[in-house]
Every structure is written in C-alpha cells, then in structure tokens.
Amino acid sequence: MYKWFLKIFGYVFIGLPMFVCDVSGQMKSPEQIIGRHKNIFLSPPSKTPGRVAVDGPLLGNGSVAVAMAGQPEQQTYYLTRNDFWRLKSAYNESFPAVLGTLQIDIPSLKSASYKIQQDLYHASATADFTKGNASAIIRSEVAATKDWLIIEIKNNGQASMGGKVALLLPQADQFYVNPPLENKFPDSTSSGNDAQGLQWIQRAFVKDVSIQSQAVAALKIIGKDSNEFLLKPGETMVMVCALSSNFRDTNCLQIVKQQIRKTSIETVKSTRKAHLAWWKHFWNKSLVNIEDPVIEQQYYRSQYNLASCSRDPKFPPGIFGSWVTREIPSWNGDYHLNYNYTAPFYALYSSNHLEQAMPYYEPLLDFIERGKYYSEKITQIPDGVLYPVGIGPLGIETTRKNSLMNYKTEDEGLFFGQKSNAAYCAVTMSMHFYKTYDRSFAKHVYPFIRSVAIFWQHYLKKDGKRYIIENDAIHEGTFGTMNPILSLGLVPVVLKTAIDMSTLLNEDKALRDDWKEKIDHLSGYTFQVRNGKTVFRYSEKGTDWWNDNTLGIQHIYPAGQIGLESDSNLLQVARNTIEVMNRWKDYNGSNSFFPAAVRVGYNSDTILTKLHDYSLHTYPNGFQSGNPHGIENCSTVPNTINEMLCMSNQNVLRVFAVWPKEKNASFSNIRCDGAFLVSSELKNKAVKYLIITSEKGQDCVIQNPWKGKTLIIKSKYRKVRKQDGEKIKLPTLAGETLFITPEGGDI
Structure with a gap:
C-alpha cells in the first residue's frame, strides 16, 4: 500500500505532476480537470467599456490587462496596466487610468456569427466569426512572462479577407465626465507610426499630481510594413502589442518600440511556450474535483481572474481588478x-x-x-x-x-x-x-x-x-x-x-x-431575538441590525473567531444568524457569508445549493451579473469549497467536515494553518486517505476522519505508527509527508 501511495502521490513531496481522482474514480491531471471548463461568449459584450465590472473576455498577466469587446467586424481590446494611475492624494482625483485600445477592422465580418471561447487552462481566448464564405479565427493571449498582447488571425474562409489594425489613445466612450465630482484631468498624450508599420501610443499624468505616471504601448504586424493586411484562405498573421510604464522602464516608449522591432515569429513561439509553462505551474499549485460542474467552473475561472490581475509587486488590482475600461471608475477603482x-x-x-x-x-x-x-x-x-x-x-x-x-x-x-x-x-x-x-x-x-x-x-x-x-x-x-x-x-x-x-x-x-x-x-458579543431566533446584535450600543451587507457575521469570517471548536450555544447563535440574515446573494458580502456558514457547520446541502445558484448568476467571464463590484467575488466560490473540503481554523485540521457525504470529491494541496499542504478523497461516503505535507515541522492536530477507527500513519522518515482518538496530535518534521489511512481501509 505504501508503494502505491508513493507512486500515485509522490508529487506531494518530490514535485511530480499533480493528480486527483475524478468522480469516476480515474486519476485526472490539472489539465484534464481545468481544461474541461471554458468561458463561452455567444454575443458581443454590452457592458464593456464601463465604470464597474465588465462582461467581456478577460486577459492579463498581473501587470497588463485586456478586456475584449466589439462586434466581429471591429474587435476592440481595452488596454490597461496595473501601474498606470493618476496619482494624487485627494478625493476623486486619484484612480487607475485607461491607456487606450487596439482595434481590428475586418469589414467582411459585418453581421457575422459570434463566438469566443476562453480556455482557462491555457489562458487564451479564441474567437470564431463567420458570415457566408468569410470566416476568421482570432486567438488572443496576454503573455504570462512578458507584457505582451499576442493576437493571431487566421483566414478560415473561402475568400480573401482584408482589414487594418489601429492602436488608439482613449476614445470618448472611455471617459466618464460628470462635473464637479468627476472630471477629465489634464494628461499628456502622443501617438504615431513609422514606415515599417510600427504604431505607438503614450499617455501620462505630469501636472497637478503627487507622483508622475506614464504608460505606453507599441504594435506591429510581424513581417509587414503596414497596419493593413490581406489574408488568402488558410493564411495566418500574428501581431504583437508590447506595453510598459515609467515604473517599469525609465525610457519606456523607446524600449517597447525596440522590443517590437526585434520581434519575430520565433520570438512569439518561445514567448507562448513560456506562457504555457507559467500557467501549468500555476494550476499545479492545488486542485479540486467535485461533482457539480457549474460550481467547479466558477471555482477555476475565479482563480484564473485573480491570477490574471494580481502579480505586479507594487500595484495590486483595485475594486474592478486590472480591467479598467472607463475613466473615472466607480469608487475611483x-x-x-x-x-x-x-x-x-x-x-x-x-x-x-x-x-x-x-x-x-x-x-x-x-x-x-x-x-x-x-x-x-x-x-x-x-x-x-x-x-x-x-x-x-x-x-x-x-x-x-x-x-x-x-x-x-x-x-x-x-x-x-x-x-x-x-x-x-x-x-x-x-x-x-x-x-x-x-x-x-x-x-x-x-x-x-x-x-x-x-x-x-x-x-x-x-x-x-x-x-x-x-x-x-x-x-x-x-x-x-x-x-x-x-x-x-x-x-x-x-x-x-x-x-x-x-x-x-x-x-x-x-x-x-x-x-x-x-x-x-x-x-x-451581544445578542437579540429576530424572527423568533437568538442572533448576534451588530453592536452593544447603537446599530442593532442592517438590512444588507454581512457585517453581522464577519467576526466569524474573515476574523475566524467562531468555528466548530466553539461553545455549542455560541455555534447555535451563529447558525441562527446565518439563517435570519440569508445573504447568499449580497452585493457587498457574499464573499464572507458563504465561508462563515461553512465555519459554523451550517447545512452543507443548503450551502452547495446556494453556491450553485450564485455560480449561475454570472457573466460568462465569472463576474457576478448585475453586481457593480468586481474581483471581490472571485474569492467566494474557491474559498467556500476549500473550507468545505478542508478546514483548519481553531488549530484543528478537518477534511470533508461540512460536505455532503454522498457527494464524491477530491482535492490536492489545499494549504492549511500550520504550514501544511493537505490532500484527500471522499468516495462512496468514506474518506479514502489523508496526505499531509509539513513545510515547517509544526504539530498537526487532526479530527479523525474515520470515527472510532485506528489510524495508520506512514512516512519515509519514520516507522509506521498507529494512533487512536477523536482528535489526534501528529508531530511532524519539516519537509515530511504523512500518508494516513484507517486500519483495514480499502484504498
């Protein structure tokens, strides 16, 4: 049995590829699990550009972000950078700013059918536009390891297809001006092109600011000396748009021009290879597999969105992530x-x-x-x-x-x-x-x-x-x-x-x-009675309740002050409060309400039913439909599922503690308190195994997943051990992996 564990789960401590058991019982890789989930867009985005969360396909690498929109004949890429802000310490005078757009005009695609498929695992978007004998396949990605937008256009039709590409400074639809509170502040801009088909734009804020900022982009169709193109049937062309800022490069405009002039098809191929390697590494960090494909898709596209907008070391994303398409965004973004x-x-x-x-x-x-x-x-x-x-x-x-x-x-x-x-x-x-x-x-x-x-x-x-x-x-x-x-x-x-x-x-x-x-x-805490149930009071003196938001349970989550180890009476009050508040779809607080319900052991079937509904209530890109807020909703589903599968608050590690026992599920490398990486599987109402990798050698207290049974604990550093009990304290060594099964268990 131990050799079997090492063969299948060796990745836990020696870095081999990660797998989990599918609901069918077959071992599945991250590519197999995540690759089955695609974001499908069957009509042009209607809320892009906008001052709040947008509804189009989203691309990004944590420094550069692109929101896609437009009709088939005029695809538009809204360009932003995490580090391009108007920076002034003053109310309504500081915000993440827009840089401009990349626009592709293909007149023969007017009134074409519309479909864009976003591949989460490979972090790319592929458009398929067709009208009669005119058809184009447009593949787009923001490179994970360079600040590049790469676009490949293939003529998939039966007739030649012509068009042009334009790199544009922000147009009228990218500004929101409503004086006196919202104003268009003075900026410095420039744009141009050269005889080799290179285009560029530059925008900066240098007057009346606390810190000067500048962002730039340069674009070229590889192998062409023009911004116009003509593709015969079956032909493909590639264009690259490079972006930078004064916080990245002192002479940022000159540098992106140089980058683009040196770019070749071979450079693009190597960049794409590095892009795929980065995302493969990202998806191998952890993995979950559950029986609800709707929730599972929202789980992974939420993580995709965060990975696409949060990596710049000094400029994290604001309320709407990095996809700021209109200035000034609501709440200044x-x-x-x-x-x-x-x-x-x-x-x-x-x-x-x-x-x-x-x-x-x-x-x-x-x-x-x-x-x-x-x-x-x-x-x-x-x-x-x-x-x-x-x-x-x-x-x-x-x-x-x-x-x-x-x-x-x-x-x-x-x-x-x-x-x-x-x-x-x-x-x-x-x-x-x-x-x-x-x-x-x-x-x-x-x-x-x-x-x-x-x-x-x-x-x-x-x-x-x-x-x-x-x-x-x-x-x-x-x-x-x-x-x-x-x-x-x-x-x-x-x-x-x-x-x-x-x-x-x-x-x-x-x-x-x-x-x-x-x-x-x-x-x-203080209490009150509402709807015949004892619930928490929002304050001892002053406000007692609020009809929206979830402030009444945030001492449970994210503060983590109540959990399954808490006093039973306090837990009952917490569950009552969850029931009376009923804030599963709240503009401000679903991200704390769901995990709070898990932490106090609320009914798991109810949580999953509500989470399924929540996951259906989205734009195709994963943002909540009709909710003006943005990336705060990216935590809701992943966090809730992780807590249901593997909870580690109050110094006790529990697997599947708030999960329906009749629903098969598995997970790998969920990170837990104590610096532990944990993997497990629930199948046919029984936990099959528990694997714990200890990074720092802390003691690990686990709730016995096999009530009343003896645990068999194996490690390559020690002899096989047996331990009994409801809660079991396991000493660990730094870098050690424990393989745990019930005595007599059938793996």
Missing part, C-alpha cells in the same frame, strides 16, 4: 479598506496561490507613515496606525479632503466613523502567516501588524473587568457605536498575530503580555 480591497484575496491562501497575494501588502506598508499621522492626530495614540476608507498605491490617499468632498472628515481623512480599516487589512496578513510560518514574510509585514496592534492596545478602554470599544462605527456613518461586532472579531486577530509574529522574530517581548491581557478581557 481604488483600494477600499473596509472590506472591498481585502476580500478578493481570501481564497488565495488555502488554494496555495501565494504569489498572487503578495502585491496586496505593499500599499498598506507604503501608507504606514500617513496612518501614524492620523493615529496621533485624531486619537492621540503615537506609533499606532489609523487608516481611512480609501488609499491607492505608493502611499496615495484617494479619499483625502479637498474642495470636492462633502463628507464628514476627521482631520483630512475620510473614515465614516470606522476605526477598523487597518485591522481588517491585517486579516489576510494573518492568514498568510499562519498558513506558511514564513519568517521572511513575517519580517516584511510586521511593521504594519505591530502598528495596528499598538493602536488597539491603547484605543481599548477599561470598563470594570473588561475592555470596550467606543466610537467605532459598525457600518459606514453609524457614528458613536459601542462594541461593534466586526471590531470585536478583528482586534483579537491583530493582537494574536502580533504576539506570534513578534515571538518568531524575537521582537517586542515587552509588549506581548499587554497584548495578551487585552485579548483575554475584551468584551463579548
């Missing part, structure tokens, strides 16, 4: 700190996609100095941090008071009465830390965690034997709230993470006892 900025990243940790999570931290670290200013100026707490509702990259404050603002501010900052923004942002840092125990990561983010902890250490007020939170709004504008349930959930996360990070780094030992004392004596 900024980093909204009272949940919108954080929520897209929830699923990345358990899915083992840490590279996509790394950009999230940089704007928060860059804003520490300004956060300390607000902490001392507004609350008289030196060395702590207090963050406003909106920030941008490189220390920019997108909601700073200016003549346009008519909201109530504190000093120059817009807080809506909430003190919890920085604590909310610390949650994903905590997730990353406990799922990796990465010392270098802890050292990188500890200055932020420490400052948030110091703020709350001094902001909490002693009231008898407990500490209370005063004047902290539970919802935007609910001024004067006492003990909001959100902050009661977030503060312990911050303080515990600060204690454990400081211990690992051997720093601030003198602060730990006070941090621990604050955790131990923080006020408890």
